[in-house]
Amino acid sequence: MEFSSKLLERAVNEMSQLPGIGKRTALRLVLHMLKQPKDQTLGLANALQNMRNDVKFCTSCHNISDVALCEICSNPNRLTDVICVVEDIRDVMAIENTSSFKGLYHVLGGKISPMDGVGPHDLNIESLVTKVAKGQVKELIFALSSTMEGDTTNFYIYKQIQQFNITTSTIARGISVGDELEYADEITLGRSIVNRIPFESSLKH
Amino acid sequence: MEFSSKLLERAVNEMSQLPGIGKRTALRLVLHMLKQPKDQTLGLANALQNMRNDVKFCTSCHNISDVALCEICSNPNRLTDVICVVEDIRDVMAIENTSSFKGLYHVLGGKISPMDGVGPHDLNIESLVTKVAKGQVKELIFALSSTMEGDTTNFYIYKQIQQFNITTSTIARGISVGDELEYADEITLGRSIVNRIPFESSLKH
Known part of the structure; x- marks a missing residue:
């Protein structure tokens, strides 16, 4: 792909590093940004910077967090x-x-x-x-x-x-709520029979 | 969607403003960034900022360019x-x-x-x-x-x-190179017959 602008090329290359985003999609996204108000792109860039610089992981459970715990x-x-x-x-x-x-x-x-x-x-x-x-x-x-x-x-x-x-x-592994039995795979169906629960407890939810 | 971090939430929200990127995809992309080296996200943010701030449109043809012409x-x-x-x-x-x-x-x-x-x-x-x-x-x-x-x-x-x-x-509108006639739509096929070209000139390419 030949770009008429190095700035555009760099933005597309960086964007296409993301998983599932190829060069063409990246170009489409970047051209969309150029059509939108400037604030939107700068807001995105700023949000990404802040997140990457300041986000923490909880010291206890390792969940993403803004504070230590x-x-x-x-x-x-x-x-x-x-x-x-x-x-x-x-x-x-x-x-x-x-x-x-x-x-x-x-x-x-x-x-x-x-x-x-x-x-x-x-x-x-x-x-x-x-x-x-x-x-x-x-x-x-x-x-x-x-x-x-x-x-x-x-x-x-x-x-x-x-x-x-x-x-x-x-x-628990078993049939998803709303699923029809005939479409369930054998292992799931088998487990859902072995691990059956008292009918009364299924009425609670 | 409930986020455990405001920084993460803001990044996901900004990301999901892009066309074709919903909240779930945005979250997947942002979590991917958190797993990659910090430089990569900061590079992307920087590339977007530079592009949006400095990219020009050619004064003559309106193509994207780094310079006036x-x-x-x-x-x-x-x-x-x-x-x-x-x-x-x-x-x-x-x-x-x-x-x-x-x-x-x-x-x-x-x-x-x-x-x-x-x-x-x-x-x-x-x-x-x-x-x-x-x-x-x-x-x-x-x-x-x-x-x-x-x-x-x-x-x-x-x-x-x-x-x-x-x-x-x-x-020219016509049958794409490599296409089979039977799959071409009627209008395209019709036009390609009306706008036929001398056989000799088709040999040049």
């Missing part, structure tokens, strides 16, 4: 002895949206994935084990993706904390 | 009396890539589209008419999209410059 960890109304282990902050947001969990989180920052070169020491596992070792945790809920990597990570953490004799659980 | 307009090897009228700078890039045009361009900045509130006075039509009125232009090539809006714009400009008695042409 995030809003969830510093909220006195939350149960401090139940910890939900998640992969990244999007999972925290997703679970928070359901309003069905009142404990704290622990953000691992990824899953163990030897194929991608991610080992246990690249994740926030040590700080989780330390938390459990201090004896303040009653239950650990594993809420990782139901994939090979997610299961591996669950199992690795389980082995690390087994000695401390706390309750561990994993989120 | 763009590289194409200031190139002494180009024919100055043939002007190709295009919608935006992406079209200039596309035609330049073909290396088959040695004249100058005139970038309108859009098409006449009453539905979108774009009238002739929102486009760079006046400066084109002025150029033609000065008598320096022999031929005007209309290279706009083959749509209702493109045709309207062509016709509007044609009416404006009719009095100056110059040659006007429009790029």
Whole structure:
């Protein structure tokens, strides 16, 4: 692609470094910015700079935060002895949206994935084990993706904390609400039968 | 969507103002930036700022440029009396890539589209008419999209410059190179028959 302006070329090149954004999309986005008021582009640039320079990670749960201890960890109304282990902050947001969990989180920052070169020491596992070792945790809920990597990570953490004799659980796998049985895959359907729950408790929600 | 950080929220909001980028995609992009080295995000922000502050539009053809007169307009090897009228700078890039045009361009900045509130006075039509009125232009090539809006714009400009008695042409419509006849639409196929060219001249390319 030949550009008539070096400034434009640099903006397009930088933009196309983002995942899922190729050169053509980047050019389309950048030309759109040039048509919009100047403030909009400068606002975006400024927001990105501020975020990258000043954003913090909660010292306790590793969630993204503006302060040292995030809003969830510093909220006195939350149960401090139940910890939900998640992969990244999007999972925290997703679970928070359901309003069905009142404990704290622990953000691992990824899953163990030897194929991608991610080992246990690249994740926030040590700080989780330390938390459990201090004896303040009653239950650990594993809420990782139901994939090979997610299961591996669950199992690795389980082995690390087994000695401390706390309750561990994993989120239920089963048919999504609103799904038809005939379209469910066999493994999910099988698990949802094995892990069936009393009918009365399904009426509560 | 509930964010645990105002900085993150602002970055996501600004990012999702871009066309085709919703809140979820914006969050994915912003979280990706947080995982990459700091320099990358700051580089992007800086490139956007520089572009928006310093980019110029060529005073003659309205192409994007770093200097007052763009590289194409200031190139002494180009024919100055043939002007190709295009919608935006992406079209200039596309035609330049073909290396088959040695004249100058005139970038309108859009098409006449009453539905979108774009009238002739929102486009760079006046400066084109002025150029033609000065008598320096022999031929005007209309290279706009083959749509209702493109045709309207062509016709509007044609009416404006009719009095100056110059040659006007429009790029050929026909079957794309490599296309099979049976999949071509009727109008395109019809036009390609009406506007057939001598076989000998098709051998030149």
